[in-house]
Every structure is written in C-alpha cells, then in structure tokens.
Amino acid sequence: MRKSRSLQSSPAQLARGALYLLTLLFLAGFFVPRYRGIESMLDLLLGAVTSLPDFVRGLVEYFRNMPGEQFWPSAVLGAGVGVVTTLFAALYHRNSGIASRPAAWRVVLIGIAGTLAGAASAQVLNVPLQHCTYAPDIDRTQFRLGLAVTAVSALLALAPLWALLRRVHSPRLRDRTGKFANTPLAYAFLLPTLLVLTLFLYYPTVSVMLTSLRRKIFPLPQERAVCLENYVSLASDTIYRNSLGTTLLITALIVLLSLSLSLAIATLASQKIRYAGLYRTLLIWPYAISPVVTGIIFLSMFRESGAGLINWALRSTLGTAPGWLTDQTLAPWVIVAAAAWNIIGFNILFYIAGLQNVPQDLLEAASLDGANRVQRFVRITFPLLSPFTFFLLVTNVTYSFYGIYGTVEALTPNGGPPLGPGGIDGGATNVLIFKLYTDAFSSGAPAGLAGAQAVLLFLMVAGLTVVQFRFIERRVTYEA
Structure with a gap:
C-alpha cells in the first residue's frame, strides 16, 4: 500500500x-x-553602511561648531510645536473615548516627550539646510520659509509619537490573525521591499532635495549652497507661475472630461448586448498606448495647413483650418483631449467593474416605486460608484500632473504657443512637468532650480491627495 x-x-x-x-x-x-x-x-x-560612522561623527561635529543663535530658534520652535500638538492629540484621544482621563503626572510626561521630540525632530530638515534660514544676514522671505520648514520637520517625529499614544490608549486586540504576526520573520520578508524603496525612492528623493538647495557655478564644476534661494526665485518667476496656472487648468479639464466620458461609456458598455466583451476590449485598449504615441496620433489629426485629418475635413466642408497647435486658446484643449483619451480606458475598466457590482434588486425596487432610468442612476447607481470615482479621481489627478509630459512633447515641443512678446511669459501648454524636464536637461540651466521644481511638484500632488482623502472620502459610500 x-x-x-x-x-x-x-x-x-x-x-x-x-x-x-x-x-x-x-x-x-x-x-x-x-x-x-x-x-x-x-x-x-x-x-x-561603512560611511555611517563617519556621518555620525560629522553630525556631532556640526552641532558642536554651530553658532547658538542659529540652533536655539529652531529648537525652541520645534519644542513649541511638539508640546502643543502632542497635548492636543492626547486631549483628542481622551474626548473621543479612546483613553480615560489621564493623571496629572501622565500629562506632564506626555508634554515633556512631545517637547523633546519636537525639538530634536526640528533639526532633521534644518541640518541639510545647515540652519541657513536662521543666519544673521538672511533675508526675511527665506527666514519665514525656514520657520515653516522647522514646523514641518518637528512633525516628522511627532506623528509616530501620536501613533504610539493611540496604540497605548486603544483596547488591545486579543485575536491577532496572520501566520507571521509579531515575529521577526515578518520583518525579514519586508526587508527586500524596504531595500528597493530605499535605493530607488527614498535615496533619490533625498538627493533631489539636497540638489534644490545648491546652485552650480557655470562654467565651473563647483557648486555652492544657496539656502532657499531657488524656491524664492521660483516664486517670483512669471513663467513658473503661468506654468502652475496652466497645469491646474489642464488638470481640472482632464479629470472632468475623462471621468464624465468614461462613466457614460461604461454605462453603455455594461449593457447586456452581443459581443459586449469585444466592445469593452476595444474601449480599454487606448490605455495600453504610451503618452508619446498618443501625442503622435493626435498630431496626425490636428496637424495644421491641411495636413491633419481634422483640418482636412474642416477645410473640405466649412472652408476653415484652425491653428490647433499654434493658437494660445486651442492648444491646451488639444492636450486635454489627447490626455483624456489616453486615460479613459483605465477609467472605463474600473467603472464597468463597479457597475457590475450594483445590486439589481435595488434598481428593480426603485423601478417598481416609479423611478425612471435617470432617477435610478442618480439616486442609486452613482452613489454606489463613489468608491471607484474617488479612486479614479486620485489617480487621474496624479496622471494629469506627472503623466502628460510625453503628450505635450509630441504635440507642442516648445511648450506650446508663446505667451507675451517673444514668449517672455512662457508657453500655453508649458505644464509643470514639462518645464521641470526642460530645465533639468537643458544646457546652462541651474540644476538646483529643477530640483526645487521637483520638490514643489511633489508637495503639490501630495497636498492635493491629502485634501481629497480628508474631505472627499467622507462622502464615499462603501456599502449598499
């Protein structure tokens, strides 16, 4: 046997x-x-790893030789942010029922911990700056920016402290699921991912931030620290401000156009008809095309002087041929149309999946109560699609900021029609990601300015994402 x-x-x-x-x-x-x-x-x-001891010794030597008038303002501000926010977090946990009324000695310990954590964490971002914003000869604008950087830096260590405070005050979970829960093997499995993130995400991010604080002296290879001058110069740059406005306008148009069209098409494609799978595949395939190829396709359509398909049809029927890519008003709309067409397949894919999960018994009950098709869609279907809409809103905003460079480069290589005499105000399609790439790889442009643009672009997208999660997710319906 x-x-x-x-x-x-x-x-x-x-x-x-x-x-x-x-x-x-x-x-x-x-x-x-x-x-x-x-x-x-x-x-x-x-x-x-081998340079870590040298780094620690250099850090100790840096703080030992740093003037007190540059160190103490950052430490005091960080300590103030730490004690106020930590006590506020403790009070919030108590009022929300997470913790009982704390004793006086516990409040004192929490305040001391927040003060020390804020003062120490305030130095994290000030060390790369070499505390330059607190130098005696610094201008007022950079000093104010330095105060904001110090406050943000103080929060870096306070967020883990608040999480620890919440964990202490929260009821402990008795049943912990997972085979590797609370075992060293779980951290061993996470180690490869942490290494990849460190090498290809965290290290480049830190390098870009350090680059944004320096300026290369052309034509010499030396660089010099300029504190926050690159950020201040961007704030006063007319081209950059116009590029920011253009980016926000194009992003809003792409998001509105792509989400509305994809929902309408997905609603039609989700009907029970013959060859529905084939139609859905044909609707989704534009997402597989790169933005550069998308730009080339739309270039063949909107090419001027009768060479493009659109102008050929308009000239043959109406006797007109607009300058789609040379007109300051029309060029951004071509970018919006191309980018929305490129991302619309991705949106349709998720909306079709969401429409298939809408309970049919709710629609049938509403139909028996006298609700027409529009009312059923507005009152039942669309609210149940809110998780998909929220996810697509976040991804479409990120795509509109980062993913349209290839489309802009293919359709308007110089950033679009010039704005102002001689293009002194930039271009009509000179979005932030296009300006960043152009400034980073053009000869003679300071690399520090491109680094500052990259940091600001990241902060904008991160801020918009936080705002969406903070205010829009509240209206998301996750249950039928």
Whole structure:
C-alpha cells in the first residue's frame, strides 16, 4: 500500500522538482547577465553602511561648531510645536473615548516627550539646510520659509509619537490573525521591499532635495549652497507661475472630461448586448498606448495647413483650418483631449467593474416605486460608484500632473504657443512637468532650480491627495 502510494505521488514530485528547477534557471538567466549592476548596487549599500560612522561623527561635529543663535530658534520652535500638538492629540484621544482621563503626572510626561521630540525632530530638515534660514544676514522671505520648514520637520517625529499614544490608549486586540504576526520573520520578508524603496525612492528623493538647495557655478564644476534661494526665485518667476496656472487648468479639464466620458461609456458598455466583451476590449485598449504615441496620433489629426485629418475635413466642408497647435486658446484643449483619451480606458475598466457590482434588486425596487432610468442612476447607481470615482479621481489627478509630459512633447515641443512678446511669459501648454524636464536637461540651466521644481511638484500632488482623502472620502459610500 505504501509502495503504490509513493508511486502515485512520484509524478507530482517530479513535476514540482521540474518547476523549482525552471524557476532557478529563470532567476539565473535574469540575474547573471546583470551581475555588474547587482555588484554596483551591493557596493552602494556597503558604502552607505561603512560611511555611517563617519556621518555620525560629522553630525556631532556640526552641532558642536554651530553658532547658538542659529540652533536655539529652531529648537525652541520645534519644542513649541511638539508640546502643543502632542497635548492636543492626547486631549483628542481622551474626548473621543479612546483613553480615560489621564493623571496629572501622565500629562506632564506626555508634554515633556512631545517637547523633546519636537525639538530634536526640528533639526532633521534644518541640518541639510545647515540652519541657513536662521543666519544673521538672511533675508526675511527665506527666514519665514525656514520657520515653516522647522514646523514641518518637528512633525516628522511627532506623528509616530501620536501613533504610539493611540496604540497605548486603544483596547488591545486579543485575536491577532496572520501566520507571521509579531515575529521577526515578518520583518525579514519586508526587508527586500524596504531595500528597493530605499535605493530607488527614498535615496533619490533625498538627493533631489539636497540638489534644490545648491546652485552650480557655470562654467565651473563647483557648486555652492544657496539656502532657499531657488524656491524664492521660483516664486517670483512669471513663467513658473503661468506654468502652475496652466497645469491646474489642464488638470481640472482632464479629470472632468475623462471621468464624465468614461462613466457614460461604461454605462453603455455594461449593457447586456452581443459581443459586449469585444466592445469593452476595444474601449480599454487606448490605455495600453504610451503618452508619446498618443501625442503622435493626435498630431496626425490636428496637424495644421491641411495636413491633419481634422483640418482636412474642416477645410473640405466649412472652408476653415484652425491653428490647433499654434493658437494660445486651442492648444491646451488639444492636450486635454489627447490626455483624456489616453486615460479613459483605465477609467472605463474600473467603472464597468463597479457597475457590475450594483445590486439589481435595488434598481428593480426603485423601478417598481416609479423611478425612471435617470432617477435610478442618480439616486442609486452613482452613489454606489463613489468608491471607484474617488479612486479614479486620485489617480487621474496624479496622471494629469506627472503623466502628460510625453503628450505635450509630441504635440507642442516648445511648450506650446508663446505667451507675451517673444514668449517672455512662457508657453500655453508649458505644464509643470514639462518645464521641470526642460530645465533639468537643458544646457546652462541651474540644476538646483529643477530640483526645487521637483520638490514643489511633489508637495503639490501630495497636498492635493491629502485634501481629497480628508474631505472627499467622507462622502464615499462603501456599502449598499
């Protein structure tokens, strides 16, 4: 009996062994040709680890030699932010029922912890700045920006402190699910992801931030620290301000156009008709096209002087041929149409999935109560689609800020029709991501300005995302 059972299981064991062997061969075929890159990455990690003691010694030496008039303002401001916000968080937890009324000694300890954490965390962003915003000869604008940076830096350590405070005051969970919960093996599984994020996200982010604080002296290779001058110069740059306005306008138009059209098309495509799967596939495939190819497709349509398909049709029928890509008013609309067409397939995919999950019994009950098709859609279907709409709103805003560079480059390589005499005010389609890329890779442009633009663009998108989660998600209906 045992012999027959082993004979029966041997083919499965052979198949499993062959699968393991194929997996190993695949991994070897992937990593072996790239051993030089892996070796460079390991050298980078080893260099970062070995340079850590030197970094700590340099940090201690920095604070030892730093003038007190530059250190104490940041420490006092960070301590003030720390004690106020921490006591406010403790009071919020008490009033929300998470914690009982704390004793006086506990309030004192919480205040001391918040004060120390705020004062220490305030130095995190001031060290790269070398506390330059508190120098005696700094101008008023950079000093005010330095105060804001210090307040934000103080919050970096306070957020984990608030989370710890909430965890202490929250009722403990008795039943913890998960095979690796509270075990070192769980952190071991997270280590590869943390390494990848550190190498390709956190390290480049820190490098860009440090670059934004410096300015290259052309044509010499040296660089010099300029504190927050790059940010101040961007605030007074007319081209950058116009680029910001253009970006916000184009983003709003792309989001409105893509979401409204995709919902309408998804509603039609979700009907029970023959070959519905084929129609849905054809509707979704534009999302697989890159923004550059999308720009080329729309360039063939909106090319001027009768060479484009749209102008050929308009000239043949109406006798007119608008300058789609040279007119200051029309060029942004071409970018909006191309970008919305590129992302609309992604939106349709999610909306169709949402429409298939709408309970049919609710629609039938509303129909029996006398509600017409429009009323059923407005009162039942659309509210139940709010989770999908909210998700698509966040992704479409991010795409409109970051993902349309290829489309703008293909349709309007110079940033669109010039604004002002000689383009002194920029271009009509010179969005922030296009200006950032142009300034970063054009000859003679200071790299620090491009770094400052990258930081500001990231802060704008992050701020808009936080606002959407803070105010719009409240109206999202997750249950039928």
